[in-house]
Amino acid sequence: MDKLGLYQFINNWKDYITNVNEYEFKKILIRCLMNIVN
Structure with a gap:
C-alpha cells in the first residue's frame, strides 16, 4: 500500500477512530x- 492509499485508509477510519479509545485503536492499527506487510 502506498502513502496515498494509507492516507485514504486513515480518512475512512476517522469517524470510527473518534469512537474508540487509544489503546483499542493502536491494537487495530498494528493488526x-x-x-x-505480510
Whole structure:
C-alpha cells in the first residue's frame, strides 16, 4: 500500500477512530499494518 492509499485508509477510519479509545485503536492499527506487510 502506498502513502496515498494509507492516507485514504486513515480518512475512512476517522469517524470510527473518534469512537474508540487509544489503546483499542493502536491494537487495530498494528493488526492492519501487519496484514499490509505480510
